[in-house]
Structures are given as C-alpha cells and as structure tokens.
Amino acid sequence: MKEVTLDRGVVSGAIPSLVFRRDVSSIVFKRNPPQPLSQAASAPARDLFHALVRRADVDGAYKSARTFLNGKLAEAESLESDLPDEMAALPQWLEQRCARVKAGYRAYLADRHAGQKARYFSCKAHALHFLQSVAPSRMVEGAWLYGFLRHWREAKFAPLCKIYLRNLGDGDECCNQVKLYQKLLDQNGCSDWYGLDDQYYVQGAIRLALGRHVDDYLPEIIGFNLGYEQVSLPMLIAAYELSEQEVQPHYFTLHATEDDACVASAIKLLKSLLDAADDDEERQALLHRVNNGYKLHQLGLDIPKIVASFDLQKAFLATIQPCAAYLERAYRIDCMERGIRGHWTNSLPLPLLLQQLCNEGWMEPDDKGRTRLWHVLERESLLPAQGYQQQVLLDWLAYSQEYGKHLQYADVSDLVAAPSALALTKLETPEESLAGGVNESSNQMDVMDYVIRLMSPLVHHTQEGLKAARVYKSILEKGSELYSQHYAFFLESDQV
Template identity: 25%
Template sequence: MPVAVKKQLLELLDKNHQNYCDLVTFFLNADVSMGAKERKASHFLKKEIQLLNYSAVDFPADIGKIQDWMLSNNKAQCTEYQAYLERRKRGEKREYFKNVGQAFEFLIKVAPVKRVDGSWLYSMTHYWNDPVFRDLIQIYLEELGLGMAKSNHVCLYDDLILNLGLEHFVLDLEDEYYHQPAIQLALAYAPPEYIPEIIGFNLAYEQLPLHLLITNYELQELGIDSKYFNVHITIDNIDNGHANLSLKAFEKIYSKYNDKESFIEKVKIGFALNNKGLSSKQIIKNLNLDTLVVKILKRKALVGNVIHNEKCQFDSKTINSWLATPESVEAFVDVLIDKKWIKLGRDPEESHFWKLISHEDGKMYGVFNTTEKQIIYDWIAGESAQNTDLSARKINLGHKNQHDFWFSFLSDGELEDIQHQIYETGNLAMKINKLVPYLAPHAHHREIGLWCTQRFVDFLFPFLSTQKVTSSFPP
C-alpha cells in the first residue's frame, strides 16, 4: 500500500468522526477493513439509540396483526394520494415543487441518502447460507438491480444527477443531509446483535409513503425523469414486493428468537431510526431557492472577482469589490434587487441581470451553465411561473438517452482477477465469500460490483436470474 494512502487510512481510523459526512466517507472507503467498519458502526449506533425516543413508535402491539397494520397504512396513503389527484384535476397547483428549480433543489438534498439506497441490508449477505435471511437478501439484491446498471438504484440516481448537471451541488451540501445516510451505512456494517434493528428499519423503509407518490407525479409533470422514484412505488408493493418480503422476513426471524419481548423492542428501535435525520417531507417543506442561488453566485465570485469593469458601481462599490469575498455576495444580490436589475416574481426577461447571463449578446453569456440558469430563472420568476406554460420557460438541458449509463473503459485488472478466481474455484461457499465484499455499498454500483451481484444472483437465486433478461423496468 502506498505510504500516502496508508497515512490517509490511519487518519480515517483515528478520527472521532464528529460530523456525519465524515462517517459516510469512512463507511464508503474501500480501503477501510470490515472489522474497523463494524466497530465504528456499533459505536455510532449505540450513541444514536441512546438519544432515541421510540416509545411513540407506531407499531402494532399484537404481532399477529402486523400484516393488517401494514395494509391499513398502505390504504391510507393511497387514499390521500387519490385526494391529491382530485385536487390537481380541479386545477389546483403543484404542492411540492413550484418549478423545475425547486425540484432540482430537492434532488440535490436527498442525493446523499439515495446514493446509499438499500445499504442497511448489506450485512444480511454474510448470512447467505441461512434460509431465514433469504427474503432480506432478495430485497437487497433487487435494490442492486440484480447486477444490472439500468435497474441498480444507486446507478439510477447517479445517472439522474449527472444527467441534470447537479453533481457539483451535491458536493456542497451541509452536514445535516448526511445524518440518515450515516445511520443506513452503520446498519450495513452492524454486528449480528443488531439484526432486529435492521429488520425494524427495513419494515419502516418499505412502507409506501405519500410523499413518494406525489414526488413521482410532480417530477414527471415537470419533465424530469422520475424512474428512480417510480421503481420504489412498483417493487416496494405490499402484495408481492419488498413490503411483503419484509413482513415474511420479520415473521421468520421473530420465530427464531427466544426472548421475543426483547426482539420486538429492538425492532421498534430500528423502526424509529428510520426517522432520524432530515426526511424527504422536511426537505420539501424547507425548499429555498434563495440559498441555492446565493451558493451559485458565490462559486462564480471566486473566479469573477477581478475581471469586471471598474466603471460599473453599486452603492459606491465596484462589482469586483462586491465579489471580493463570499460573505459580500449575498448583500450584492440584495443591491441588484433593490436597483431593479433583478425583478423577483416577474418574467425574468424583465430583469437586466437575466438578459446579461442568458442572451447571446449579454456580457455574462456562458458564465452560467444550463442547470444554473434554470435555477436562477425559476428563482426570479417565483410564484409567477406557476401561471405560465411550462414548456416555454424550461431550459433545454440536453438530456442524454435514458438507457446510456456510465462505464469505465479503463481497467485496473481487479474485475479480471475476481472473474478468474470465481471461474477457478469449484467450491460454492468459497465463490460466494469472494463475491460478498463487492456487494458492499461502496462497490455494488461499480462495474465489478455489478458483475459480482449477477454471479451472486445466479448462484443463490436462479429464479431471479431470468428477471435480468425480462426486467420489470420498462424500456
């Protein structure tokens, strides 16, 4: 191992990880050992559980009624969704995303958790030879798209973010958006005593939430590919999908525990862990394009604070002076609004600033990319945009073909090595144990992880292998 890499690894292991982003980075680091991740996961989960109030968790007291409880919850969410559709049919406005820019903001802020989708079930793959865990392993494999990039949930979300040009926004997120991902990754590497918590967490996560249904609907309406969200509506269904498999797994594993009271208490804890960190509903409620636009302008100020004409001044300060420090950019935006260079709540074409950045003869044309311009456009238009034709105000992002996924054509030999090992090994247990590390959250969506997932499915779930050809995800 190179000295620089070894030093970085030792620093990772020594860190107390006071923030969630560091924890997520730690768990997703391929060079950190399973043992180190398990110790960190156990320590972190203990701290999270100590701060957890799970007494009010909505979980049936009578375990025999859990299926009815899940069906009732599902029906309630669907009823509310039908009421939402009726409101929309009557001409009422979108309730989540007023415009494309707000949808972008939502997709950016949920990215950390979407990029570890299903990870909490990874530890189940270590128990592959115990039939009681097969339902949970199947759920995990389907989250991984059975090894097909076009169905792998993380691949789907990464592709969406890259296609919309939102990648660099995700890198600038505040630490609070990494709280729930840190919990999911800790569960992924949790030792065996946390199996009940993982089951409880999974039961909660596989419920059909109203916000998922509405998000899927409004993203489609705004012309944004909603396949990632639609997949979670179809395969998580209570009839034969992940919700059903979650229930079956719960019942099987519950029957194996002697101390059933303790088991249920731990399941409730896992159920409650699902609510820690910022939820999608909270993120939607707090969408604020003002903050996102200021971030865009601050980033531009880093390279544009010395190139503007000194003749143009606002409140006795040149543009270069206003952009000299990131802290002054927000005040500069207020000045532009005050001077009517930006007219909020009006057609952006009425704003001089918009003309400067969007018209080909504008002095700032080309400074902002199409994604940034879409966000700025919707920020300026505000509420007025709801009353205009969507197609007329949506900037063409130049979407690539939805069936194109990113692949590396440069190989470091790792995939060839594991392929050789699998083909040369005659013992099934040895094959499986060589594959399992590549099904981990940091690896399964890479080319090597996709290949290993396919072989894992072939060996243990041959009935699922046919689905890789006749996939339930429509072309």
C-alpha cells in the same frame, strides 16, 4: 467432498460443491441487548458515509458505524411509534398503511385537478434541489441488507438476499437502483451532491452502518424493514410534481405496483426471532429493539423536510457568491465609465451589491430574454454549468422583482460553502476499492467473498458488480449444479 472438474482439467485446490446448510444460523438471534445505548458524540453522518463507501481505514470506519448506530438508536428511544405490539396485528397494520397511502394520493390528485397549486416544488430548481438532497440515501438503496449476503447458505435469510438483489436489478443495468439514480442525476446536472450538509446524510449513514453490522443488529434491521415503504405518499407526490417540472420520475415509481416483499420477509424473520425467545420478558426486550429499529426512519430529513429546506434566495446567493469579487469589480468599472460616484468605492456585502445591481437594471431581461447579469457572467466564463446551479440562476432571475426587494435583509452567515475537492470524490471504482480477485488456488469461500465484495454498496452498479449479482443470483436459486461453471467464469476473466 468431491472436487469440481473444469474444462481446463482438474484445478489445484479446486472448490467443493456448494452446501446449503440447514443447521443453526451463524447469525445468533441476539436475545440479549447490545452495549447500553448512549448519545455520546459520534462521527458526523457525512464523514461516516464517505468513510464507509471509500473503505479507507475499514476497522476504524466499522467501529465508528457501531458508535453512530448506538447513538441514533438512543435518539429513537424517545420517539413515538405506531408499530403494533403484537405479531398478529401486523398484517392489518400493513393493509391500513397501504390504504392510507392510496387514499392520500387520491385526495392529492383531486386537489390538483381542482386547481390547487403544487404542494412540493415551486420551480424547477426546487425539484433539482430535491434530487440532490435525497441522493445520499438513494445511492445506497438497500444497503442495510448487504451483510446478509454472507449467509447465502442459510435458507431463512434467502428472502432478504433476494430483496438486496432486486435493488441491484438482479444484475440488470436497466433495473439497478443506483445506476438508475445516477443516470437521473447526470441527466439533470445534479451529480455534485457529495458536499451536502450533514443532515442530508443521516439516513444513508444509518443504512450503510446497519448493513455492516447485521450480526449484531438483527432485531433493529427487522424493525427498519418494517418501517421501509417502497412507495410512500410523499414519494408519489414528489414523482407527480417532478414530472410537472419536466424531470423524469420513473425511478420513484419503479416499484409502485410491486408487493412490499421487504416488509413480508421482515415479518417472517421476526416470527422466527420471537419463537426463539426463552420467555415473555426476552420476547418484550426483542420487540423493544425491533421498535427502535423501526423508528430509525424518523431520524434525519424525510421528503417533506427536504422539500421545506429549499430557499431560492439563499440558493441564488450561494450560486453567486464565488463570482462576488468579479461582479463588484465589473460594477465599479461600469460606474466609472458612466461617471457615477457613489458607494461603489467601498466593498459591499454580497446582498447589498446584488441589491445595487437590481436598482441599476442588471436583472432586467433584454429583448432576447437575457439579463445584463447573465451576459457579464457568460462573458467571463463564470456562468454556472447547466444543471442545478444554472437553474437556480434562471428561476431567481425570473422572479427578480419579487426577490430583489428582500435582498437587503438576506442573511449570508450560513450560506453553504462550495463542496471541497475531497467531498466531491465520487464512489470508488472496483480497482480502487477491492484488492485482488480469485485465481486457481482460491477456495469456495474465497470466491464467494470476492463475489459478495463486488456486490457491496460501493460497486454493485458497475459492470463488475452487475456480473457478480448475476452469479450470486444463480447460485442462490440453483445451487451447486451451476457452481463449477460460475467458478470457471471467474477464472477465465482477468478480474470480474
């Protein structure tokens, strides 16, 4: 193959033109089941999630991802499924699913216009809790398709690559899913989601794990795509009620008017997979694996369960807990100054301390609408920063007369601890996670490998990742005619 000549002259070890193969896929259509599925103990979802996005101990993380996936697929075996058994029934099934979403949303709007209360969010803190809780899955949107990028020369996988690119906004910062969601979190003071409980990480960990093992779990990924709804009824309801709580819902309605290309591509790939089967028994085994992948969406917490997991009383206690020692000391001093003796001499459990403060009027608003509790926390710089925790404090104080009555019955044994410094480590920057770039001695596969690494769920939302997405998109759409100028682009950059 001929060499590519750049403006600077012939490059040593220059890269040959791109070749789009039309031969047998390098992803073997797995017609035999993987290792027997087992519910043996695997790494917690949160630990696996952070391991996969930090790229620490890559081999160990990938092995844990496989164990995790097998465990979750074993869980999915016993779940119910509405996925049709026959290919021919899929189009009608999809139409019916879409119709149910539309009808359900129309009924919801009719109920709201008739005066029914909000179905999901009781207050703004509830809405912000939702934003934080869905972050582990939203911040890795489309990650289950990432592994297909390495098969950029195979036409059958091009639609899936394009879907992944769409999640990246095709390299446009204004449309990149992760960038948009991070902006939404930042605007509402909800960026400290890294220490959430394990249950909130299940779907995010599944997406990351699938994306790292596309060669071995192709049928399951097809099923996962079939179960993925760009816009579901719970998402539409959440978007409507977020807007009511003055939270911009644009992210959740971004694809409301788009066709579900993810599902359409999955159906085409499923047809190819089934056509390659040797007999009906093998075909049924493949469909069983597809169905298990479809049922993965039922694991972890869905939107209604996340909404139901919010408890303003517990959220308030968790917010106040770091200040408990100071509040007790401030209350003792107050009692001493007023010459009051009582139970304040002994250490009180947090709920009873707050109950006593309620009885003493610390939760009553002054003429400016602020309570004594607020002023004490503000004076000592203990007031939570603007965002979710401060909103919890505001919303609880607004209903303190109601919630205060039940403080003595509150259970603090399972309060969520403050996220650790390790848990709050954000996704890495390209400099931290990607070693080396390309140079004049890089060959074609070296360059493409670097481009693809920059498009990983770790960094595709950075400026470097966005540039790489634009390069990949051009290569995918226009082929080798533009390859030399893209290569020159990389060489002329210090490091993309």
